[in-house]
Amino acid sequence: MASITLQGMTKRFAQRTAVADLQLDVKDGEFFVLLGPSGAGKTTTLRLVAGLEAPDAGRVFMDGVDVTAVAPAERDCAFVFQQYSLYPHLSVFDNIAFPLRSRMRRVDETEIRRRVREVAETLHIEGKLERKATALSGGEMQRVAIGRALVRRPKVFLMDEPLSSLDARLREELRVELKRLQRSTGATVLYVTHDQVEATTLADRIAILEEGRVQQVGTPVEIYDQPLALNVAQRLGSPALNVLPVEWFEGSIDPRTVHVGIRPEDVLLNAGNGPSHFDVVESSLVKHLVVAERSGVEVRVRKVMDHALTPGESVRLTFPAEHCLFFDASGRRLNS
């Protein structure tokens, strides 16, 4: 396994800058997640690490060695894509064995059998090795794709939204498995996603990427609790961060404040009417969520409730100052 360092990485496609002066330090054995909306430059970053794109500026290091000029095949990265690109005419066994049979590696057949079997067991697909790849379910196909990456024992794993084409239940299952696998093998994983649940549950550290720039790097807890900017605060959290009108706080806060944010679980909800009451719009027991509205502003509250509230019902909401996040006009956090 290896560490990855990116220094001043820049990549332009025609007029558009996909990645701008990117600095990243992924430690050996770390599960590192790049989180951002589509077009943020996540996939480009991954492809730069793999050597599938050449940077316009900047350098890539693996274990401290400059590999910027090294061919992709020699960087020893295993790529897992969103679309499990398996060979449809081959069996599961042959799909997993494929990278070992490449001319560059020349692993002998008994060793191949041993390693494929071992990988298949880790991924719980040992019973399906003889099947055609196309005879598998989506979840199983993605397991095979991950197996094909695992079997090579590469220096780093590069994963590009590997779970996003799976349905919710499978995604949950495979998410847990990926984490277990990474822990037990000590692999370095650079993982791209736009799904914040994958980010917080999988990552040792997260980099929030937007418009080709790193906005913040930190552990999931650091990023969630101490966002440096409004866009970072809005990137994590489900339900999303409430952004409240600054007029509601007038007089009591820093005059530079333009946006006030508060996490749904930090809003206090009480029954009752009053001069500053909110009307319930939606209430869900499953998501422990209440959405309430006042003068056109919707506020989301996360609370484990005994009873769902009825739409139209009045509630009082309070926003404890110690849990509020204050941002200036540029979106920078004021009370960090």
Added chain:
Amino acid sequence: MKLYCDPISTTSRPVLLFIAEHGIAAEIVHVDLMTGGHMDPAYLAVNPNGIVPFLVDGDLKLGESSAILKYLADKVGSRAYPTELKARAKVNEALDWLNTQLHEYYCLMAVYPHMGVRDNLEFPLRNEGLARAEIDRRVREVAEILRIEHLLGSRLGGLAGGDRQRVALGRAIVRQPKAFLMDEPLGTLDAEFREIMCLELRKLHDRLKTTTVFVTHDQNEAMALADHIVVMNNGQILQADDPQGIYDFPSCIFVAKFIGRPPMNLLELREPLSAGVTTVDLGGTWVEVPCTLAGSDRALLGVRPEHVRLGEPGGGLPAQVARVEYFGSHWIAELDTPAGVVKALVGKAVKPQEGDRVGISFDAQRVVMFDAASEQLLPSVTTSRHQASMSHG
């Protein structure tokens, strides 16, 4: 708003069609269909509250569906079921035929991609032969409700997913139907947008008060939108109740696992359960439960992750933290206990450490019991106090 929750979507389509044909308040009908030498039950059950579950056992097979369609056609009476269609017995064609019979109901949320936004909204009205002034009035009104006035002049192609879906919704509303029948209308949207549209649908419903039957396999949509939910699996109604009833007192193990994320914990008791007890032996620890009203040889204790509390070791059921997942607003801890694995929802303030030994207790009033053999909910003082908001045939 009424809502069907159905993991198998092939069974939900006929529900919509049946309602379209018969209106919301019809009678209770049971039909048995003889197909291929064996009896496949199909239930058409219409209760006084206006819930119309139409269930077919398993997937719709060719023979079954045409028999059902024939039945529906007979019920419609004067509208003859086209015989050439029967001869071809193509399910889709038959469904299309039924679709054309839908005058007063709107079934599918769809748009004509080659038309502009205004044309899409006007099209159903022009088909009805409405006067120009009336068409303009209704289109304006609907565009205002959905906040798409500024898009009326646009083509559909360039619209964002959510705006497109609003136009589709607009096409349904503009006809002022007696009911909205929606089959997974939010299924194609991404998670974030689904949530926003969900909220919008709920607001729209509160404003228009139009009866809506909504088919989904997404429990979040179901729990957030519905006044009533009918949970179906393999063509059977498992439970018909309001969201609170479904959540608190799932009628069976399937519903308990289907609704709620992570799902309800189900822990097997060591000893047979007797009626009239208020404590049970769970992996060697006595745990308080609502007074039971029935016994069972093999019983499961059901408790939701948010009703599990972590305390000091030595108190309650002994447990060890096996795994912790972080979700920002909370942690989900997976705990090993003598009674099996228990998942608990823990507030964000304190992180449970992997390997920690803790004692866990349950919010006793929220605990339910199931019979392991029949997989059905066992009655207790709390379940008997609850009145389902509706019944089903």
